[in-house]
Amino acid sequence: MTTSGTTIAAALKAARSRIPAAEASLLLAEAGGYSRAWLIAHDDDVLPDAVSQRFDDWLARRERGEPVAYILGWREFYGHRFAVAPGVLIPRPETELLVEQGLAAIVSLSTPRILDLGTGSGCIAVSLALARPDARVWAVDFSAEALAIATANAERLGAKVEFVRSDWAASLSVRDFDLIVSNPPYIAPDDAHLTQGDLRFEPRTALAAADAGLADLRHIVAVAEDLLAPGGMLLCEHGYDQAGSMQEVIVGKGFSPVRYCDLAGIVRVSGGRMAEAQPPGPRRETGAAKNSLGT
Numbered sequence: 666m667t668t669s670g671t672t673i674a675a676a677l678k679a680a681r682s683r684i685p686a687a688e689a690s691l692l693l694a695e696a697g698g699y700s701r702a703w704l705i706a707h708d709d710d711v712l713p714d715a716v717s718q719r720f721d722d723w724l725a726r727r728e729r730g731e732p733v734a735y736i737l738g739w740r741e742f743y744g745h746r747f748a749v750a751p752g753v754l755i756p757r758p759e760t761e762l763l764v765e766q767g768l769a770a771i772v773s774l775s776t777p778r779i780l781d782l783g784t785g786s787g788c789i790a791v792s793l794a795l796a797r798p799d800a801r802v803w804a805v806d807f808s809a810e811a812l813a814i815a816t817a818n819a820e821r822l823g824a825k826v827e828f829v830r831s832d833w834a835a836s837l838s839v840r841d842f843d844l845i846v847s848n849p850p851y852i853a854p855d856d857a858h859l860t861q862g863d864l865r866f867e868p869r870t871a872l873a874a875a876d877a878g879l880a881d882l883r884h885i886v887a888v889a890e891d892l893l894a895p896g897g898m899l900l901c902e903h904g905y906d907q908a909g910s911m912q913e914v915i916v917g918k919g920f921s922p923v924r925y926c927d928l929a930g931i932v933r934v935s936g937g938r939m940a941e942a943q944p945p946g947p948r949r950e951t952g953a954a955k956n957s958l959g960t
């Protein structure tokens with residue numbers, strides 16, 4: 666417990682015996698609205714009581730296992746700050762690979778049409794929309810709570826994204842996407858990780874999928890054919906040991922497969938390109954997306 670008159674150095678020293686040092690510095694900086702550089706330069710300063718109390722409260726929550734992102738209410742992703750709350754998955758750094766490869770897949774297209782399936786906080790859709798302001802971006806989730814957070818993130822960050830509440834593509838009336846990206850739930854329901862660390866606090870519906878974690882990935886590959894434009898690309902994030910299964914499904918559906926590795930050399934994004942039509946046909950339905958779940 667931080668007592669009245671505690672210096673920054675003393676508060677941080679005490680906190681480091683309870684949680685990792687980097688997290689202690691981040692929580693204290695945010696509790697006081699300080700920059701990290703300011704904290705280092707002012708470590709003899711006495712903490713104001715209000716800051717001290719907020720820091721104590723956050724430390725206790727973190728000690729109980731609550732994720733830092735939920736305590737602070739935000740997480741950085743692809744250079745942007747996304748608001749998060751327990752109704753959405755906390756964006757992961759590894760998901761930036763999906764954004765990078767998604768952008769590469771549409772680099773030669775003007776005004777590409779993009780779909781993000783299972784948008785959560787909106788981190789993928791919003792990052793793509795900000796990187797490609799000429800794109801039209803749609804984003805789907807079945808969680809009303811997630812869509813409210815994603816919509817607020819898009820508005821605050823100035824991204825143009827059309828959000829649709831839907832069970833995957835079931836209520837989506839738009840088609841002809843040049844790029845579909847998805848980071849669906851892909852953890853097996855009996856995976857012990859679901860009961861450990863940050864995952865305990867995140868929505869189970871954002872994490873776990875039937876069929877050893879492959880059910881949603883398989884469904885998305887199955888419906889992608891009907892959603893993609895000729896030559897369009899599907900890219901999905903998946904678990905470290907799911908690349909082989911994904912490859913089978915993707916090849917089985919007639920896509921030209923692609924796969925991308927993370928920094929550790931593990932395939933974490935798989936997908937495929939649809940064949941080009943000969944000759945290319947006109948765009949199909951381009952009207953506003955339906956919302957059959959009543960929001």
Ligand SMILES: C[S@@+](CC[C@H](N)C(=O)[O-])C[C@H]1O[C@@H](n2cnc3c(N)ncnc32)[C@H](O)[C@@H]1O
Nearest residue numbers: 754756783784785806807832833848849850871
């Ligand atoms: C792993 S989270 C990904 C969230 C976000 N795209 C990200 O990368 O941080 C999966 C998301 O899929 C959504 N989801 C799960 N099942 C769904 C379904 N049947 N239809 C639509 N969205 C679904 C969850 O609500 C969750 O937001």
